[in-house]
Amino acid sequence: MLWTLYLLLAHPSYLPTIQHEIDTLDARPQLISNIDLSTHLPTLEAAISETLRLQPPVPIEILENISSQPVVLSNSDGTVIVQAGEQVLWSPWVMARLPYFWGENAEEFKPERWLTMEKRPTAFEHPVFNAGPRSCLGQPLARIELIYALAEVLRRYEFEPAWSGKRAVGMGLTASMVGGLPVRVKRRRTSKMYGNA
Numbered sequence: 001m002l003w004t005l006y007l008l009l010a011h012p013s014y015l016p017t018i019q020h021e022i023d024t025l026d027a028r029p030q031l032i033s034n035i036d037l038s039t040h041l042p043t044l045e046a047a048i049s050e051t052l053r054l055q056p057p058v059p060i061e062i063l064e065n066i067s068s069q070p071v072v073l074s075n076s077d078g079t080v081i082v083q084a085g086e087q088v089l090w091s092p093w094v095m096a097r098l099p100y101f102w103g104e105n106a107e108e109f110k111p112e113r114w115l116t117m118e119k120r121p122t123a124f125e126h127p128v129f130n131a132g133p134r135s136c137l138g139q140p141l142a143r144i145e146l147i148y149a150l151a152e153v154l155r156r157y158e159f160e161p162a163w164s165g166k167r168a169v170g171m172g173l174t175a176s177m178v179g180g181l182p183v184r185v186k187r188r189r190t191s192k193m194y195g196n197a
């Protein structure tokens with residue numbers, strides 16, 4: 001949520017569209033279940049997906065072959081043998097920046113790529129929530145929480161950056177933001193919408 005807010009404030013041209021999507025939910029508040037919110041807030045959903053891409057909360061993943069036998073991994077580039085006791089590391093952070101997959105603008109914050117792509121990447125191509133049998137069990141809940149909470153916050157408040165330069169990622173298991181996100185907050189005038197006020 002923090003990184004989404006940061007990237008939106010750093011690219012404020014998306015905010016009016018997102019706020020418009022949120023404000024126009026007014027017309028049909030009780031008809032939208034939380035689970036369907038993303039289809040009604042496409043730009044917010046795209047901004048969240050783009051943030052998960054550029055700022056994956058788990059930036060590096062690791063697996064170890066704990067069996068006594070080699071494990072064979074194959075992909076289109078060839079075959080990799082992981083010997084017993086060996087570890088394999090991969091980085092969703094780095095994978096999100098590969099131009100051959102995401103295009104020349106791979107490093108840029110472009111939520112619209114999620115609105116225009118024909119097919120979303122598979123979990124193996126974009127393993128923010130891991131892929132395969134040990135994928136994140138909380139992904140659907142995490143996505144609903146992100147949309148719901150950000151929609152509520154952006155409906156009620158306006159934010160102005162109170163930082164300069166870029167925010168740094170803290171070292172750790174998950175990608176925290178060093179020093180948090182200093183912002184100035186103002187209550188928005190429009191505040192009709194779904195849910196409790």
Ligand code: HEM
Pocket residue numbers: 056057058061062127128129130133134135136137138139141142
């Ligand atoms: C944006 C939010 C989240 C991200 C990016 C995320 C990412 C991940 C990743 C990468 C893994 C694999 C870790 C590994 O095996 O090395 C994982 C596993 C898991 N996550 Fe999440 N997660 C998120 C939110 C949640 C939430 C909200 C829940 C629960 C409500 C959850 C529950 C789990 C569980 C139970 C596993 C272990 C699955 C298994 O090993 O079988 N996650 N998550």
